Amino acid sequence: MSYYRMPILEETGYVVLDSYGGVVDPSEWMNLEYVDWKSSGDTRFAPLASANGDIECNAFWHFDPPRSDKDGVWIESQVAKAPTLVERVKEVDARVGRCRIIELQPNTYADALYNSHLDDNNRRNPDGEGWVIRSFMQLTDNPGSYMILREDIDDPSTETRIALPAGAQLVVDSERMWHSVWHVGDEPRYCLINSFESGPALEKWIFERNPVTRVEQAPLDTDFARASEGEAQNRRAARTAHYGYDPSRVYSEA
Numbered sequence: 001m002s003y004y005r006m007p008i009l010e011e012t013g014y015v016v017l018d019s020y021g022g023v024v025d026p027s028e029w030m031n032l033e034y035v036d037w038k039s040s041g042d043t044r045f046a047p048l049a050s051a052n053g054d055i056e057c058n059a060f061w062h063f064d065p066p067r068s069d070k071d072g073v074w075i076e077s078q079v080a081k082a083p084t085l086v087e088r089v090k091e092v093d094a095r096v097g098r099c100r101i102i103e104l105q106p107n108t109y110a111d112a113l114y115n116s117h118l119d120d121n122n123r124r125n126p127d128g129e130g131w132v133i134r135s136f137m138q139l140t141d142n143p144g145s146y147m148i149l150r151e152d153i154d155d156p157s158t159e160t161r162i163a164l165p166a167g168a169q170l171v172v173d174s175e176r177m178w179h180s181v182w183h184v185g186d187e188p189r190y191c192l193i194n195s196f197e198s199g200p201a202l203e204k205w206i207f208e209r210n211p212v213t214r215v216e217q218a219p220l221d222t223d224f225a226r227a228s229e230g231e232a233q234n235r236r237a238a239r240t241a242h243y244g245y246d247p248s249r250v251y252s253e254a
């Protein structure tokens with residue numbers, strides 16, 4: 001199968017954009033209806049667009065007829081509560097698939113490594129169309145929390161940590177890059193996540209926001225990093241032994 005892939009994601013698999021410049025009232029994410037949907041830790045999700053416009057988070061291939069992660073149906077009751085967020089997604093003018101707010105409870109670096117996974121964005125994607133990637137926009141102000149990306153989950157040297165102050169925007173090929181969030185603090189973290197089809201409209205939107213394909217990052221304490229890595233890999237190995245395979249290597253619906 002061949003898909004259109006955006007050259008800007010080729011180098012590192014992610015791109016960090018200018019911070020969202022607007023203001024979003026927290027009621028836009030706090031008043032939504034959330035559903036339990038376990039992904040990357042202790043999470044709930046509030047869908048804004050789903051397969052059929054219902055408040056659920058299943059991938060679109062579960063439905064009849066099964067389809068790719070594009071052309072999500074906006075959920076009227078949720079859209080009414082989050083007009084600015086919906087506008088932020090629609091302004092890109094690219095095809096949108098799953099669109100939701102994630103709520104993540106605080107965790108540890110080791111938890112994040114344990115939870116890291118690859119998404120399944122392109123199942124049923126028709127040959128010749130655009131590769132589906134993910135867009136993230138941080139809602140709560142969590143400058144000490146990080147999106148943890150790795151090209152290879154077993155190789156810490158491939159890691160990038162992207163800080164998550166309010167308004168942080170990134171686009172990730174989340175079927176290539178292992179990802180999860182290390183969220184510190186006492187309150188949950190909220191983030192707008194949606195699937196977009198790669199193509200000229202999305203590229204235009206990205207290039208208007210000063211994309212950066214490699215970010216500087218503060219080094220982690222060596223002992224802390226080593227201990228966290230060991231804990232995470234032990235837990236990952238135990239999970240693999242339990243299931244008889246590594247479930248995080250089977251594309252996740254998250």
Ligand SMILES: [Fe+2]
Pocket residue numbers: 117118119174179254
């Ligand atoms: Fe994911």
